[in-house]
Amino acid sequence: MRIIKLNMVVVLLLVLISACNNEIVQEPIMINSSDTLYMPLKDLEFEAKGDQWEAILNSFTQPIPVKIRYGKNGFHLYPKKDHGIVEGPGRLCLQHGDNKFYYKVYLKNILPPKIEEVDYRSSKIINLDSSNAQQRIFLAVDEWRNIVDAAEGAELFEEEILQLNKKVGVYRAQGHLALSSYYIEPGSCVSIPLKAKYIDIKKVYRIIAGPLKDRYDNLIADGTVVKFICDNGKFTNLMEEISLNGFASIEITAEEVNEYSIFAKVDDAKSLSITLQP
Amino acid sequence: MILRSLFISFVVLVAIYLFLQGRTINRSSEKPVFLRADKIAENHQTKIDITVESQVIPDSLELVTLEKDYANIWAHLNHLYATNDIIAGKEYYTESWFKQLAASYDGVIEPVISRKDEYHHFYIKNWSNDGLVCSAIDSNAVLTYIYPNEEKESYKLHMAIVLLYQGDHWRIDAIKVIDNNPHLIE
Amino acid sequence: MxxxxxxxxxxxxxxxxxxxxxxxxxxxxxxxxxxxxxxxxxxxxxxxxxxxxxxxxxxxxxxxxxxxxxxxxxxxxxxxxxxxxxxxxxxxxxxxxxxxxxxxxxxxxxxxxxxxxxxxxxxxxxxxxxxxxxxxxxxxxxxxxxxxxxxxxxxxxxxxxxxxxxxxxxxxxxxxxxxxxxxxxxxxxxxxxxxxxxxxxxxxxxxxxxxxxxxxxxxxxxxxxxxxxxxxxxxxxxxxxxxxxxxxxxxxxxxxxxxxxxxDPITQVSIPHGSRDNFFENISSALVFYVIPLTLVFALLPAITYSAVKNKRFWGWAVSFFVCLLLGSGATTPLPKMMMGEKVFNILTLDRFGFWASIIAIPFMAKFLYSFLAGPVKEFWVKNFGSSTHFILSGLSAFSYLLFVIFIFHLASFRPLQPKEVDILPIQNFLNRDDHMRWRYLTLGFGDQMAWLSANSLAATVDGNYHSARRLPELTSRPVERLENAKFTGTEGLASLTDFLTRSEKYSLKYVFSNDRYYDPLLYYTGWNRTIRLENGIMVWEKGNVSTIKPIEPQTLNPFLKYAWGIxxxxxxxxxxxxxxxxxxxxxxxxxxxxxxxxxxxYPLSITYSSSLLPLLFFSYFMINQVYELLLVKKQAHPVTAVLNYYNELDFQRFEKAFQFYKPSPVFTLDQFLLEKSVNDGGLLPSYAKLDSISANEVYRSEDTSSVEVYTRWNTALGHLAKEDTLKLVNENDRWYVLPTIFVSEIPDEQIRSYTYTLFKKQGKRVISSFPTVKDDRVKRPFAEFKQVSLIKDDKKYFVTGEILNTDNIPVNIALMASLKFQNGVSKNYYPATALIYNLSPKGSSFFQIDLDDYDKMDSLEIVSLDIHAKTDVSERGYIHGGYPSYSVTDLGKGEMKIETSYYNQLTVDISIPGILIAEKDSSGTIWQTKLYLHPKALRSGLNLTFETKFVKVQERAQRIEAVPISLFINGKPKEVRSIKRDELAERNKGIVVLPHCFVSKEIYLQ
Incomplete structure (x- = not known):
């Protein structure tokens, strides 16, 4: 009786130990084996036993979700999503319980992706006081953020310095893209023509400074401060006005005028003085 | 007795009213950016050599920022590689890059193969005047793949990279692995 | 029974x-x-x-x-x-x-x-x-x-x-x-x-x-x-x-x-608290901290004392009760301070002692009330005066106490402690969008509701409502509870607020939500711009060139402590x-x-009488007094009283009540009064000031006329203003009425005026994305240039003066910072306050002055170098600075100058605060000092205004320090200074030049 009991214990122990042992699984064989896989995956077949497989496909940047369909002799891998990827070296890991098998692959996109040409301009704002040169960095990227050759035989990155024209305006680096606009802006004011007009109806003198221009004959920027300064010997009158379309003006009531000498300034540029008679 | 019953029923009434009015309220405890410690970037180590080959030369401060951000970018690319966690590194991705990652996102996974970047030699090819665009070749970058059985494989490879300065960081915008057969070094 | x-x-x-x-x-x-x-x-x-x-x-x-x-x-x-x-x-x-x-x-x-x-x-x-x-x-x-x-x-x-x-x-x-x-x-x-x-x-x-x-x-x-x-x-x-x-x-x-x-011991200046006041001097503190909590205790004090002292087992309670009562009386007597010591006295809020006294008294009060309602005291009243007397006495006492309790519930309405309720939802939405949470914000005029806003948002503010936790030197060095109510904490509060508004970069403070226009002048003149008015009427002010909050490491604490605290x-x-x-x-x-x-x-007879009658007496008196104050007080019994009450109504903007102080007349109607007021409104004094103190003197009195001189001192966010007026009063039906002053309004010739404004619109993000702005949408930092910079030492003061120019073609917002490096390796940053025009139109320039520390502080540390940093940002606001100043200068001797300025408002809006930024230049054109002068009255469209300013020149006594090297940086890049040029205008005006620097409160152009 004792022996029977002992035998039973031994048998039970053996069963337990054998249950702890890992099942030995054979490495699945890739049918039509290739170093390069094209994404999205099209029916990647493996010969393997069992139906408890898990697959993890790593692109160069991230794991790509795939699903498994089992067939007679193994299984097929399909993409979960029909997307392209960042091309580059990848890893496929097939897992069955604790058994893991790795396949080094190179992943490429199968479909011709949309290519976006990017034209980075620096500076976007060209102030003619400094320079009319503009840097252009040009490259092409596909929709999956792979850098591609912009043109046959071209470098991946192209760079050039453009000499822009000196005409103030808003221009586009890429004709179809408002976002690519760059701006040529006027330089400092160099000439300040000043004239005065008596407006009878209002009984005022209108003093007009303009057209205010930079050295390339562009009208200066809207909003520029034009200082009209006049002195009647007793008081110094400081009138700051803002230019619009290259002109700034002030009005002085005629009865206030008692032989005024008046001039206009934009930063350090100064007009000639004119004298208003009462 | 009557008073006590009245009192108890009154209290019960108030309790029932409160019970019926109650709704589970969750107050967000997501901390703002400036309090979120980027542990992934903090725990990451690599070596980066920078060579400037661009026409416009960045100043030393700009290079320090670039080096730090490039290291952080790789910290997050490695984390992404192992886990598909596209959110953690969002601060270091441009919108286009993030959208591309999101296309292949199917939830975060348990890491199987992980990757470490040991070394980069970063040749700056173009540097924009305004300091917002940088294109470069990361030459002889050494990447080590670590398998679950602790087996390691190190590769040397060349990459072209476009980085854009957006917000407070350099962010990765596009990449190209130049060699089709990365060179196994270990 | x-x-x-x-x-x-x-x-x-x-x-x-x-x-x-x-x-x-x-x-x-x-x-x-x-x-x-x-x-x-x-x-x-x-x-x-x-x-x-x-x-x-x-x-x-x-x-x-x-x-x-x-x-x-x-x-x-x-x-x-x-x-x-x-x-x-x-x-x-x-x-x-x-x-x-x-x-x-x-x-x-x-x-x-x-x-x-x-x-x-x-x-x-x-x-x-x-x-x-x-x-x-x-x-x-x-x-x-x-x-x-x-x-x-x-x-x-x-x-x-x-x-x-x-x-x-x-x-x-x-x-x-x-x-x-x-x-x-x-x-x-x-x-x-x-x-x-x-x-x-x-x-x-x-x-x-x-x-x-x-x-x-x-x-x-x-x-x-x-x-x-x-x-x-x-x-x-x-x-x-x-x-x-x-x-x-x-x-x-x-x-x-x-x-x-x-x-982390508390090392901060103690904050004044009403409970530490002398209650005879400060009636309002007495009401809140002594009268309201303790009236019933005082009414029943005879009974409480009798019960507590009579039985030996209560002696401990008697001592405790009387000590609490005494400590709760604040500085009314010197005893509490002597008992606690100066330091403890100034830290504790003493109202808690009064509160505890009232709690200790409860059993004794209850005992008397029980006896009064159903015990021997009741029997005494019924026996001697009849049950109806007892019933009426109880009823009236209870009723007067009920009114008293209702009064407490409505205390906040009678004496508003808080501003009106603010709907915080629009602010929450503002903070949540467009990454606004990356900066800190500040609320002004919210009262304790600022805590409610904080509780409902994850954004951070520099302020707070728990003063024990304050650790920022700008806060702890002054007796200021919080910045939010700086208006009520006098000079110290405003100085603290000004520190934060000018050093906003240090704290990444970018947004101010203002619920009180009192702060508008300060915000404007320290470089803040209005951006939008939210749906709840709150104005959002924004400062340019402020960096986002740098990553913060929370103060580390042992995890055990964290769990102990939570569990x-x-x-x-x-x-x-x-x-x-x-x-x-x-x-x-x-x-x-x-x-x-x-x-x-x-109870003995005396206690029975006193404690039965005192509650009715006290509470009836209290309520009658309240009613009297609210309704029946004779506000016009005396000319001086009438004038003081008239100013009080004006200060709280109760214009209809203020109008009732004017002599009734068919000519001077409420409508006329309001019209005249509106014409004078808008200036620093009429619209942005709070009455600080007032004194009135009767200078002439006949039987029914009187003349009263009124001296008023007003607090504005930019300092104090004093005013002197003489009001004439007449007596009619035993009431003194103010006679309206003859109003002469200045009228412009034109019926309709026109003016051309050049406005800018910053497009912002054109790529609509929650990611940060893309390269093509980023606008480069505009160009600016220093025209000159000098380090000046005047007596004990050091300051940096200079002039900065917007060389770009768009309006800019400028942030200046002076960074001093000392011999010991320490460096310290300083920012300009009001002596700078922060927003400049294209090719517009501004003088500036940045005050450094006083001589005493600087003397111990030798200055090695001075860096001046300017940061620029595109601004679409704040670059319209107002009218045409015309000025002449008279030398009064000893460096004192009189600047007579005549301002003309050419705009289509009123200039709320006409101001000039004055610079003192020498013959070479070097700026020696810059000062802002603001005129307290508004200037209406198309009109002129003349005022005089006294200005003391410093160049005779001050010293321009050339030994300290000055480096200039614009947006982080080193820049050279232009060579200083002679200034004809300064030469013509005895070295004085001015720039217009006005505040326009109308939001149409969001100055």
Whole structure:
């Protein structure tokens, strides 16, 4: 009786130990084996036993979700999503319980992706006081953020310095893209023509400074401060006005005028003085 | 007795009213950016050599920022590689890059193969005047793949990279692995 | 008649009264609290803390106030409990539920506390009294101090157990006493600490008296005290055990708090508090901190004193009561300061002592009330004056007290403590969008609602509403509770606010939500721009060139402390509930105060009279006085009174009431008055000033005419203004009326005016994405240039002067910073205040002055170098600076100049504050100083205004320091300075040049 009991214990122990042992699984064989896989995956077949497989496909940047369909002799891998990827070296890991098998692959996109040409301009704002040169960095990227050759035989990155024209305006680096606009802006004011007009109806003198221009004959920027300064010997009158379309003006009531000498300034540029008679 | 019953029923009434009015309220405890410690970037180590080959030369401060951000970018690319966690590194991705990652996102996974970047030699090819665009070749970058059985494989490879300065960081915008057969070094 | 003492009737009556009290609290306070809490001082602060625990239970670092502080600086239980209720109810409701729940525990506590003194019926009366006691109502509905109430509620419940423990020596009573004390410690540590002296010591004394043999009690004073000491020595084990365990709990339960106070001691200037005032001098403090909580106590003081002194077992309570009453009187007498010492006196808020006095008085008050309503006192009244007299007396007393209580509930309406309720939703939406949370914000004129905003947003503010946690030097060095109400904290408050507004870069402070236009001039002249007015009427001000908040490392704290803070206090409450349940089921004895002597509800005749009549007298007087002040006071009885009241109405913008001070006339109607006012409105003085002080002198008086000189001092956000007026008054029907001054309005020629504005619109992000702005949408930092920079030393002052120019083609916002490096390697940054035009149109320039530290400070540190950094940002706001100044300068001798300025407003809007930025130049064109002068009156469109300014030149005495090298940086890049040029205008005007720098309050162009 004792022996029977002992035998039973031994048998039970053996069963337990054998249950702890890992099942030995054979490495699945890739049918039509290739170093390069094209994404999205099209029916990647493996010969393997069992139906408890898990697959993890790593692109160069991230794991790509795939699903498994089992067939007679193994299984097929399909993409979960029909997307392209960042091309580059990848890893496929097939897992069955604790058994893991790795396949080094190179992943490429199968479909011709949309290519976006990017034209980075620096500076976007060209102030003619400094320079009319503009840097252009040009490259092409596909929709999956792979850098591609912009043109046959071209470098991946192209760079050039453009000499822009000196005409103030808003221009586009890429004709179809408002976002690519760059701006040529006027330089400092160099000439300040000043004239005065008596407006009878209002009984005022209108003093007009303009057209205010930079050295390339562009009208200066809207909003520029034009200082009209006049002195009647007793008081110094400081009138700051803002230019619009290259002109700034002030009005002085005629009865206030008692032989005024008046001039206009934009930063350090100064007009000639004119004298208003009462 | 009557008073006590009245009192108890009154209290019960108030309790029932409160019970019926109650709704589970969750107050967000997501901390703002400036309090979120980027542990992934903090725990990451690599070596980066920078060579400037661009026409416009960045100043030393700009290079320090670039080096730090490039290291952080790789910290997050490695984390992404192992886990598909596209959110953690969002601060270091441009919108286009993030959208591309999101296309292949199917939830975060348990890491199987992980990757470490040991070394980069970063040749700056173009540097924009305004300091917002940088294109470069990361030459002889050494990447080590670590398998679950602790087996390691190190590769040397060349990459072209476009980085854009957006917000407070350099962010990765596009990449190209130049060699089709990365060179196994270990 | 309810005069049974220990019988069954008393048992049931006491309980019935308790149930009534509990129900009364539920239906009255339960409903009212929701409506009074927004107007309380502290409710929102506690809700903010509760919100903290609701979001970050185990993380005591709270980043949202003061650039971060530790919440372990305040016991957490109340906040954690509200946070837990807040998991199911909105925060305000959760607070209300918690407050009512605590009130109920307090009622039970008062009932049990009173049972130690007198019969259960008296305890029932005490419970009802507690439900309507003015001090408790004020603490909850006016102050919103739920932690104080929680601490007290649990302390009162602990005392009977302590009494039982000393008397009966059973461990269960010790456990229960400690359990209740634990909750009190976890809620409000101050209550049990002071409670040791004012509540626990008298309880011990009473228990010792009760266990003393009868013959030892009935001895003279000295023998009695000696016998008490002997009994204490006999009971020393129990007392030491209780004391020791209490101490352990006090330290252990809130250990992180003690750790914090040890490692981070409070070194800040004490903040004035009304409870420390002399109540004879400051009537309003007296009302809030003494009259409201203690009127009933004073009315019943004869009865309280009689009961407390007559029986030896109450002597401890008598001492405690009178000391509390004395300490609560603040600086009315010098005694509290002498007893506590200057330092402690200035840290503590003393109203708590008055509050405790009122609580200690409850049993004695209840005893008298019981006797008055149903005991010997009633019998006396009925016997001598008839039952109707007693009925009328009781009715009137109760009615006047009811009115008094209603008055307390409405105190916030009669004397507004808080601004009107602000709808915070638009602000929340603003903070949530467009990454606005990456910067800090500041609210102005929100009152305690700023805490409510914080509780509902994850954005951070530089301000806060918990002054113990302040650590920023700009705050702790001044007696300023918070920046938000700087208007009410005088010069110091505004100086603190100005520091933050000018050093905004240091704190990444980018947004100001202003609910009070008082601050507009300060904001504008320190470089802030209005951006939008939110739907709730709040104006959002923004500062350009401010960096986002740099990553912050929370103050590290041992994880054990974090978990201890999150677990121990709440556990104390849970254990207390379980123990109470266990105690009620298993241990509760029916009549456990068997040693308590039976009540004697008789009072001497004088006490009977005084304590029966005083409540009616006091409360009727109080209410009549209030009504009189509100309605019947003769505001025009004397010319000076009339003038003072007239200014008071004007200050609070009650124009219709102000108008009633004018002599009624068909010519000068309300409409005319308002029209004339509107024409003069808008200037710094009429629209942005608060009356600080006023004095009026009658200079002439005939029978029915009078002339009064009025000297007023006004606070504005930019400093004080003084004004002197003479008003003529006439007497009619015994009232003095102000005669309107003859109004001559200046009229422009034109009926309709036109003016061309050039406005800019910054497109912002064209790529609509939650990612940061893409390269193509980023606008480069505009160009700027220093025209000159000098370091000047004038007497004891150092400052940097210069001129900066916008060389770009778009308007810019400029941020300047002077960085001084000293010999010892330390560097310090300084920012300009009002002496700079921060927004400049293309090719516009501004003089500037950056004040550095005084000579004394700088002298000890030798300056090595000076860096001036300018940062520029595109601005579409603030570049319209107003009219045409024309000026002439007269030399008054000794460097003093008189600048006569005539301003013309060419715009189509009024110039609210005409101003000039004055620079003093020498013959070479070097700027020696820059000053801003603002004129207090507005300038209407198309009109002229003339004013004179005194200006003292410094170049004769000051020194331009050329030995210190100055480096200039624009947007981080080193730049050269232009060579200084002679200035013709300065030469023509004795070295003085001016630039227009005006504030236009109309938002159409969002200056």
């Amino acid at each position: 309810l005069n049974e003492d220990n019988g069954l009737l008393a048992e049931t009556t006491g309980k019935k009264l308790l149930l009534i009290a509990v129900s009364l609290v539920l239906i009255s306070h339960g409903v009212i609290i929701y409506f009074t809490l927004p107007k309380t001082y502290d409710a929102f602060v506690h809700m903010f803390f509760a919100d903290h625990y609701a979001r970050f239970w185990f993380e005591p670092w709270e980043y949202r106030w003061y650039t971060g502080f530790l919440t372990i600086s305040y016991p957490p239980l109340v906040h954690q409990s509200i946070a837990l209720i807040g998991k199911v109810f909105p925060l305000k409701v959760a607070f209300s539920i918690y407050a009512v729940f605590i009130y109920e525990i307090l009622i039970a506590g008062v009932y049990r506390f009173t049972k130690m003194f007198f019969s259960k019926t008296t305890a029932g009366v005490a419970a009802i009294l507690a439900a309507v006691l003015s001090s408790i109502i004020e603490t909850l509905h006016v102050f919103g101090q739920v932690p104080t109430l929680t601490g007290l509620a649990f302390l009162l419940n602990a005392l009977p157990f302590l009494y039982q423990y000393i008397v009966k020596n059973k461990p269960i009573y010790l456990v229960m006493a400690l359990s209740f004390l634990s909750v009190a410690i976890s809620s409000h540590h101050v209550t049990p600490i002071f409670g040791m002296v004012f509540f626990i010591a008298p309880t011990l004394f009473m228990a010792l008296t009760d266990v003393m043999p009868k013959e030892e009690k009935n001895t003279n004073f000295l023998s009695f005290v000696w016998n008490a000491i002997k009994t204490a020595i006999k009971k020393y084990r129990s007392i030491i055990l209780f004391g020791g365990l209490t101490l352990i709990l006090l330290i252990g339960l809130i250990f992180p708090y003690w750790y914090w106070s040890k490692t 121990f206090p709440v556990s104390s409450l849970c254990i207390n509930f379980l123990l109470t349940f266990f105690y009620l089921m298993k241990y509760k004895e029916k009549d456990y105060f068997n040693l308590r002597p039976s009540d004697d509800n008789n």
